[in-house]
Amino acid sequence: MSLEDVENIKKRIENFKKTLMELTEAPGAQVTAEHKIREMSAEVVDSNPYSRLMALQRMGIVKNYEDIRKYTVVVVGVGGVGSVTAEMLTRCGIGKLVLFDYDKVELANMNRLFYQPSQAGLSKVTAASMTLSKINPDVKIETYNTNITLTTHFEEFLTVLKTGGINGDRVDLVLSCVDNYEARMTINTACNELGLNWFESGVSENAVCGHIQYIVPGESACFACAPPLVVASDIDEKTLKKDGVCAASLPTTMGVVAGLLVQNALKKLLGFGTVSWYLGYNALTDFFPSMMIKPNPNCSDNFCLKQQSEFKNMVKEEPEFTNVDLIEDIVTHESNEWGITLAEDQPTASNNTSELVESIKTVNVNQNNSIKSDEEYLSLNDGLEFAYPSADQTAPNEENLVKETELNVDDLREQLSLL
Amino acid sequence: MENTKKALSSIPLLKTKAGPRDVDLWPQRLKEEYQSLIQYVQNNKAADNDWFRLESNKEGTKWFGKCWVFQNQLKYEFDIEFDIPVTFPATAPEIALPELDGKTAKMYRGGKICLSDHFKPLWARNVPKFGISHALALGLGPWLAVEIPELIQKGVVKYKEKEDN
Numbered sequence: 001m002s003l004e005d006v007e008n009i010k011k012r013i014e015n016f017k018k019t020l021m022e023l024t025e026a027p028g029a030q031v032t033a034e035h036k037i038r039e040m041s042a043e044v045v046d047s048n049p050y051s052r053l054m055a056l057q058r059m060g061i062v063k064n065y066e067d068i069r070k071y072t073v074v075v076v077g078v079g080g081v082g083s084v085t086a087e088m089l090t091r092c093g094i095g096k097l098v099l100f101d102y103d104k105v106e107l108a109n110m111n112r113l114f115y116q117p118s119q120a121g122l123s124k125v126t127a128a129s130m131t132l133s134k135i136n137p138d139v140k141i142e143t144y145n146t147n148i149t150l151t152t153h154f155e156e157f158l159t160v161l162k163t164g165g166i167n168g169d170r171v172d173l174v175l176s177c178v179d180n181y182e183a184r185m186t187i188n189t190a191c192n193e194l195g196l197n198w199f200e201s202g203v204s205e206n207a208v209c210g211h212i213q214y215i216v217p218g219e220s221a222c223f224a225c226a227p228p229l230v231v232a233s234d235i236d237e238k239t240l241k242k243d244g245v246c247a248a249s250l251p252t253t254m255g256v257v258a259g260l261l262v263q264n265a266l267k268k269l270l271g272f273g274t275v276s277w278y279l280g281y282n283a284l285t286d287f288f289p290s291m292m293i294k295p296n297p298n299c300s301d302n303f304c305l306k307q308q309s310e311f312k313n314m315v316k317e318e319p320e321f322t323n324v325d326l327i328e329d330i331v332t333h334e335s336n337e338w339g340i341t342l343a344e345d346q347p348t349a350s351n352n353t354s355e356l357v358e359s360i361k362t363v364n365v366n367q368n369n370s371i372k373s374d375e376e377y378l379s380l381n382d383g384l385e386f387a388y389p390s391a392d393q394t395a396p397n398e399e400n401l402v403k404e405t406e407l408n409v410d411d412l413r414e415q416l417s418l419l
Numbered sequence: 420m421e422n423t424k425k426a427l428s429s430i431p432l433l434k435t436k437a438g439p440r441d442v443d444l445w446p447q448r449l450k451e452e453y454q455s456l457i458q459y460v461q462n463n464k465a466a467d468n469d470w471f472r473l474e475s476n477k478e479g480t481k482w483f484g485k486c487w488v489f490q491n492q493l494k495y496e497f498d499i500e501f502d503i504p505v506t507f508p509a510t511a512p513e514i515a516l517p518e519l520d521g522k523t524a525k526m527y528r529g530g531k532i533c534l535s536d537h538f539k540p541l542w543a544r545n546v547p548k549f550g551i552s553h554a555l556a557l558g559l560g561p562w563l564a565v566e567i568p569e570l571i572q573k574g575v576v577k578y579k580e581k582e583d584n
């Protein structure tokens with residue numbers, strides 16, 4: 001039997017397995033499908049899946065919870081963080097979810113949440129969409145079993161971001177739940193081009209640190225503005241034994257990061273609370289460092305520079321544009337028409353406001369000051385560090401560079417093949 | 420490690436910062452990649468350390484070829500393949516040896532080799548000067564040197580008699 005035959009048989013087995021699962025579980029799916037609800041009800045009855053969510057609105061935490069039905073969120077990477085992220089959004093009743101991944105479910109993934117051993121061998125996006133649509137049939141789910149870092153799939157990715165929204169408009173938010181630098185840079189490239197807001201998330205390879213980062217092209221640093229920012233775990237890399245493995249993982253750290261990610265995505269979409277720019281998590285010390293990183297005026301991504309100048313113009317035209325709404329929002333939320341507040345609530349609430357005003361002032365100051373040096377740009381808050389150094393700007397000696405040549409690509413290709 | 424450093428310093432550096440989506444500048448970058456690879460293979464031959472061959476599709480976005488390791492006078496050969504990512508050269512290509520997929524934990528899905536902690540920082544520091552040759556010299560070369568002897572010893576990789584030899 002040839003290798004090709006084996007591959008074909010493997011493919012057929014996967015298809016059979018998928019069909020079998022769909023058939024055996026179809027009756028359940030039909031029952032839930034009958035309960036499809038188009039509008040969210042606030043009625044408090046046991047049969048209403050949204051009653052506890054709509055209570056957020058009754059309590060005044062969220063102004064209009066039903067708005068969540070209008071939004072489309074793209075989750076890139078449905079592994080340890082992304083699958084849990086997708087499940088949370090599904091249970092919250094998000095309008096539409098678009099999932100990207102090119103990996104398969106493996107038994108080695110079972111130390112994480114969400115996937116089940118019976119799904120091993122299925123593509124992650126297929127397995128995820130089957131589970132998610134059973135949890136909440138109201139959510140529209142679209143899947144792409146593709147690797148976005150390849151040139152052949154990148155255009156498709158751009159198109160989905162531009163037209164994947166509920167009414168064929170652009171999507172509302174992109175959540176990066178990938179595990180590698182290449183895919184993060186790809187999402188960054190796409191979102192800079194389209195001016196689309198996105199969250200980056202990550203868990204360290206030693207499984208004890210994680211972070212989320214909110215990126216608004218032009219307003220905050222993009223992923224290429226500075227080297228990736230990670231939480232300093234204070235573990236000496238030399239003592240870290242990596243023999244025989246690429247990465248460790250814990251369901252706990254991944255669950256925490258997914259929770260922080262979706263919490264901030266919900267705050268952004270539904271307009272409550274304040275959204276963290278960068279929030280780190282060090283599991284060893286339960287430390288949560290945070291900071292805002294300004295865009296780099298020397299960013300290597302041209303679309304980032306374009307977004308930066310557009311943002312500057314917008315601030316010039318409406319100087320208070322980013323901040324006033326926020327302050328007013330907090331103040332109105334705080335005022336209480338009965339004048340009654342629980343004693344223990346009071347200090348926290350006012351603290352938050354003053355901290356917020358403080359941070360807004362800082363942002364304003366930073367925007368007025370041009371950044372003088374790389375060192376100043378790259379100064380970080382405690383507990384945070386860059387994963388890699390910045391690109392070395394010094395020009396190499398001419399003799400170390402490739403020489404000018406009269407030959408064209410085809411000549412060179414032939415020359416290499418003849419060696 | 421000393422050998423890696425020496426090999427690395429004699430590979431020509433590249434000038435053009437362009438990825439495959441950059442229609443205007445990519446052909447120039449591709450030329451430089453070929454020039455750099457030609458020089459690298461010539462260096463290897465001169466140092467009696469010839470260890471790979473590589474070619475690409477017409478667009479220069481897909482690369483494939485062979486690499487080999489000698490152990491006890493026996494030649495162990497492996498297919499190489501990788502794509503040029505959309506964000507190249509800011510990110511390095513992810514080199515894969517598909518036939519070893521699933522045979523070692525030092526690999527990511529699809530047989531992509533697991534690189535050392537030194538690789539990515541060094542690459543980041545040298546954007547856009549590093550190209551495919553550097554990824555081979557810094558990434559694949561050291562990986563083969565460490566992993567293949569171990570896989571042979573474990574019996575995971577076996578010597579294949581070649582019909583055409």
Ligand SMILES: [Zn+2]
Binds near residue numbers: 224295296300304305
């Ligand atoms: Zn940038």
